[in-house]
Amino acid sequence: MTRSTPRALRGVAITAAAALVLAACGNGADDGDAPDGGEDESTTDNEGDEPTTDDGHDDALGEGGEITVWAWDPTLESVASDFMELHENVTVDIVNVGTGDDQYTALQNAISAGSGGPDIAQVEFYALPQFVLGEALADLSQYGASDLDGTFTPGPWGAVTQDEGVYALPTDSGPMALFYNARIFDEHGLDVPETWEEYREVGRELQDADPNAHITNDTGDAGFTTSLIWQAGGHPFQVDGTDITVDLADEGSQVFSEFWETMVDEELVAPVSSWSDEWYQGLSDGSIATLVIGAWMRGNLESSVGEASGDWAVAPMPQWEAGASATAENGGSSLAIMEASQQQELAYAFLDYATVGDGVQTRIDEGAFPATVEHLEDEDFTTVEFDYFGGQRVNEVLADSAANVVEGWQYLPYQVYANSIFNDHVGQAYVSGTTIAEGLESWEQALVTYGNDQGFTVSAE
């Protein structure tokens, strides 16, 4: 077993083995009909300038084997079983080792231990830089992933690419939109807001009409805050290798903090944490009347808030400037191949199937929101009428949002940690006299200190 082999040595062995496989592919690749739509253009291997084609999947598929995928996305189960039906000597083992942070902890443990990790892991966009920096993920451009430029919408593609490398393929995306409870809006004669200014106004009207109802909920959510700063054109995190600038008081951040401060001060937001049972209850009975959230929420509402079927509708995300159409991403995740995987070729074949091949449609059918331009523009997709949303063509709105995500956003290479301490700093503003701007400043300081302790060169603007 290689378990006792020191890690560095193993790395060498894997690289050597991979080089052999690649060389073999370069020579013996035929024009096999790739069942999963893989392109046939030859690409250049990163390390040795060995020309190769991604027809290598076929060889790997022919050889077969077993790959382990750590993922919590429930739709991947069907994708895996379809894939195994197509390739009978391949076994794809989907293991749910926990959701989000739990899984990252397990992954980090496996990486440090040098064994016990999966071949493929589901990683959310905000967590990707951390694993890329730790050199835990394989650069997929060696398997032809760079050719997929333009296949995905800009937001997700920007999230998985870094310095010429492609470190994962997006499985879903979270372009933001305004989900609102149309029944409550009708009941109180409220207009659907187009700007944040109007949004706040609607919140006040709703509060007057029904003191128990709130326009939205928030107890300090890092993902929501960064997404809104993103939409406002802020770039609080700028990463260039290990040089990082953190500026949570830039123009975009200020626009957000000043606005949201009034929302909190006037108690327009419900003091309910997202994803709690209280939150689900609010979504069900209408006391949380809107959510500005990622497109995947459509599926969550359908599967988990059945009681409110027919109440909800979707509108474009409120704008900071009237008439604009800027949006941001909220959530969204990808599948990455571990550098330590012994079967990267085979793993890539599955990745290709699940993220750009037939697997995408399977996942859409089960309620996932895709990241591929082709599917987002597909009329079959945009014209679906959802009974849950009173027959609305919800995907039209959501796909539109996907196309309008503000480009150039970056997360920190230690965003998982950053988000985990968000509430210690910014969360204060929701329960005490401090302001959100002060909270962001304190968060910024903590992030600068932590980053420098970790060996980055971090400066505050």
Added chain:
Amino acid sequence: MKPRRGSLERPRRSPLLTVVTGIVLIYSVVPLLWLFINSTKTQSSLFSSFGLWFSGEFALWDNIVATVTYNDGVFLRWFGNTILYVVAGAGGATFLAIIGGYALAKFTFPGKRAVFAVVIGAIAVPNTALAVPTFLMFSRLDLTNTPWSVIIPSLISPFGLYLMWTFASEAIPTELLEAARVDGAGEWRTFFTISLRLLAPGIVTVVLFTTVATWNNYFLPLIMLRDPAWYPLTIGLNSWNAQAATAGGEAIFNLVITGSLLTIVPLIAAFLLLQRFWQSGLAAGSVKE
């Protein structure tokens, strides 16, 4: 509750004591009641009804069926795992505690005081504090993510050993053992035919303690196991709970609640069945014979 013999001497009622007992009773029964009431509700009526009373259709049976069939019946697998961990872990722990405690109580050998110190010391260290070192050790042994990583640490119950030790020294008269030896019985025969029977109440107590500890164990399997196929119920139910908090995840609070109810049923049954022995066990040794 039945009045105990000892309390008959003080027939005067204390209102304060009644109130305090009442509060304790409510404190322990209300969560159970909540659990039962809410396991009869559907996912949607859970969100729209008062927590402490029935509402909507009576969906207990539907919930149970959904719980045991969800995700290809993984709940039953977890149930089986928990039983495996309890039988192998708690069963083994009880067995080791019995023979260890008996030996320490009835035999003299060099180093007995040192053993005593180690056992008392081990009781003082909380299990949670030992979990991470245990993980590192098992990781080196390549045993993490296997059932062994849960069973082996569960075999150690310093408290059970100590309990058996004190119990054995009180419940088994040394004269009886001496008589057996004079009659020519070997130590094993004496142990199995005489001592084990006298120890029965103590054994039941240790069984109850180790069973509850293993059945409810959360932290150890949490850090040891990665493969849901080996999860015990505690970890499995928590992973269902976490499922509600993710994009694309389906909130199944009704299954989490029903699953929790099903999880505690065997424990309640064990307590009701063994309580009789347990009571006599606690009283033993308190009266001079």
